[in-house]
Amino acid sequence: MSDPPVLLGTRTRLRPWHTDDAEAIFRACQDPDTQRFTTIPSPYRREDADWFLAHHVHDVADEGGASFCVEAIDEPGTVAGSMALLHVRDGIGEIGYWGAPWARGRGYAADALGVVVAWVFGEGRAERLELLIAPENVASRAVARRAGFVVEYLDPEHLLGDGSVRPVLVHGLRASDRV
Numbered sequence: 149m150s151d152p153p154v155l156l157g158t159r160t161r162l163r164p165w166h167t168d169d170a171e172a173i174f175r176a177c178q179d180p181d182t183q184r185f186t187t188i189p190s191p192y193r194r195e196d197a198d199w200f201l202a203h204h205v206h207d208v209a210d211e212g213g214a215s216f217c218v219e220a221i222d223e224p225g226t227v228a229g230s231m232a233l234l235h236v237r238d239g240i241g242e243i244g245y246w247g248a249p250w251a252r253g254r255g256y257a258a259d260a261l262g263v264v265v266a267w268v269f270g271e272g273r274a275e276r277l278e279l280l281i282a283p284e285n286v287a288s289r290a291v292a293r294r295a296g297f298v299v300e301y302l303d304p305e306h307l308l309g310d311g312s313v314r315p316v317l318v319h320g321l322r323a324s325d326r327v
Contacts, residue, residue, distance in 0.1 A: 152214035155267055159259040161224075162216035162231060165205050169217055172227035173197040176248035185285045186246050187310035211235035212273070218260045220251060231260045233268055234309075241274035245291075252287065258294040265295055269323040276323070280306060280316040292319045296326065 151164035174197040176182065183190040205215040213233040220228040228251035234242045243264060247257045268274050279297055281288045289299075297319035306316040 152209075152216055153267075155216070155263045157221075157259040157263040159221055159254075160228065160256050160263065161219045161221055162260055162263055163219065165201055165215060165217045167201055169227055170194070170197040170201055172248070173200060173230075176227065176229070176246070179249045181285075182246050182249070185282050185288065186244070187308050187312065188246075208232055208234055212237075213241070216260070216264070218245075218247075218251075218256060220254070220256050228256045229260065231257075231264050233264060233273065236274045239275040241268055241277050243268075243277055243279055245288075257288075257291045261291055261295040265321065265326075269326060274323075277321045279319040280308070281319060283315055283317050289317065289319075295321070297321045 154164075155162040171194075174192065174194045177188050177192040177197065182188065183192060189196045208215045211234065213235050215230070215232040217227055218229040218231050220226060227248060229245060229247040231245045232243065234244050243261065245257060245261060251257075265277060268277060277297075279292050281292060283302065298321070300318050300320045302315060302317055304315045305313050307313055
């Protein structure tokens with residue numbers, strides 16, 4: 149497994165995770181909305197951040213994906229969020245992301261999502277991408293919309309990677325939909 153490439157957007161720099169990012173991940177994941185809308189453990193402990201870096205990042209790569217640390221270009225070296233192509237199966241990739249609370253509302257997530265979408269389609273890694281977003285996660289749905297994703301359907305009982313079952317809105321985007 150090799151590290152994902154460094155990708156540049158207009159507002160963000162996506163890079164491989166480093167072990168010294170653990171404290172920033174831990175701080176960001178204390179946010180109640182991050183815990184509510186993602187599959188991270190709750191409560192989130194420092195050991196969970198260490199596990200994420202030691203295992204999750206590599207598991208994602210083993211599934212044909214890539215996990216990126218999102219840095220804001222105007223805040224070099226500061227973790228603004230996480231963006232990952234979680235897996236690719238039968239030409240369909242799933243992207244997951246979270247934004248650090250301090251970085252929300254500044255356009256970083258939408259920029260980073262657009263960068264990953266362009267990379268995935270440009271490299272021919274998938275023909276279609278999906279985002280699974282809780283219906284009440286208005287901010288994440290807006291990020292998806294800005295990146296060109298459209299809501300396709302509500303899956304009322306989706307089995308998530310952590311074993312929980314929750315309703316999600318499936319947002320989709322095909323390579324052929326991109327201009």
